[in-house]
Amino acid sequence: MSIIDTSPESANPLLSLIDLGHRARAAAGLDELAFLLVNDTRLLVPYRQSVLWFEQGGVRTLSGVLQPEENAPYAQWLSRVCRELSRSEILSSRRVGPADLSPEVAAEWSEWFPAEALWIPIAVSAEHPGSCPGGLLLAGEIHFGDDSLILLGEWLDSWRHAWLARVKPSGWSFSLMGEKGAGRSSQGKWWQRRSSRIGLGILLLLMFPVRLTVLAPGELVPANPAVIRAPMDGVIGQFHVQPNETVKAGQILFSFDEAPMGSRLQVARQTLETAEVEYRQLAQMAVSDAKSKGQLAGLIGKIGEKRAEAEFLGSQFERSKVLAPQDGVVIFDDPSEWIGRPVQTGERVMRIAHPNEVEIEAWLSIGDAIPLDDGAVVSLYLAASPFSAVSGQLRYISHEAVPRPDGSYAYRARARLGDTAAGPRIGLKGTAKFHGDWAPLGYWVLRRPLASIRQFLAI
Missing domain, CATH: 3.30.450.40 (GAF domain)
Incomplete structure (x- = not known):
């Protein structure tokens, strides 16, 4: 109203x-x-x-x-x-x-x-x-x-x-937008405005060169280990060393269960002796019996077969005791998990590594596989000592990505350690940092988002 x-x-x-x-x-x-x-x-x-x-x-x-x-x-x-x-x-x-x-x-x-x-x-x-x-x-x-x-x-x-x-x-x-631009132009030169200075500062900051770095899970592994594999099929009967024990070349490491091989060797030797006794009897009878002389050739072949079988089983029995090929530290799991376990020929049982020959092994994901030169700096931040890094130089990166236990694919990378290689213990895990070429800070920040957008658009 x-x-x-x-x-x-x-x-x-x-x-x-x-x-x-x-x-x-x-x-x-x-x-x-x-x-x-x-x-x-x-x-x-x-x-x-x-x-x-x-x-x-x-x-x-x-x-x-x-x-x-x-x-x-x-x-x-x-x-x-x-x-x-x-x-x-x-x-x-x-x-x-x-x-x-x-x-x-x-x-x-x-x-x-x-x-x-x-x-x-x-x-x-x-x-x-x-x-x-x-x-x-x-x-x-x-x-x-x-x-x-x-x-x-x-x-x-x-x-x-x-x-x-x-x-x-x-x-x-x-x-x-036009009116805002006209209003700003009336405030003076563009470089005299605070907003322009802030924008220019941010642009210069994004252009600041930094090292292109990526992170990957890593650990300390032996550089040139001697891999000890099962020389034959069988069941491991006894370990003569403990994990992380220092051994000498020629020292016995573990042995297979000798009972089955010993019984088979004994049977083979008894069979060989029986064949030899039979051969001697036929050889005496062959002097007067032409028929016995004809059986000698077949018996000689049988003796050769039994002798080869006995010699093979004897060599297998000797190989049932595995010896250390070099000095170093033995690296393997709990012996109780191996004793009584059947293994196949060529299956890895343990490794022998020199304690001072250590390398960094890391797994670069497919999205983090940036260009890296040989000798690039690699820093490993161990979980046990996060404030001190173990430095090394990149030795190689695999050309093909391999599947990991978690189902992802990654590239294996190895880096040799410097003078501090004698300090860290083999098996320590942490995060490896790879240092690549120089790049603007803006690219370093937006590299992963841009890659994700590029893969999503697929154009």
């Missing part, structure tokens, strides 16, 4: 102007403001039709209509009329008619409008980025006098102030 009497009996238009301004400031939103402009402006000036139009969006509101239909012929014709009127260089309110329009648009004037109308432009606000040009078009049967133009101008200024206070400009519009 209006706070001032604005009934038709009220003859003071200034009271109506004050009441309209109050209602515009108290409006809840843009739709209520637009409805107020096209319908209640008749409190100041009588008219028959009214339309609010903006360059962005076209016809916003029509008088007497809750929601204008954009595809209606009347709305489309109004859009063409307002667009042609807004192109005029005259920025003040003026009376318009068919003569102010193109012949195509003016031909339908008499069908929709009376002879004269009033066009009130709504200009863009330099102080409010995101506002767009538009206008209010009024059409009536009476002539719009100069007094009416003054009242409408004052009312439109109040209404426009309330409208812009509720308009939320788009943060990405070209007009807003």
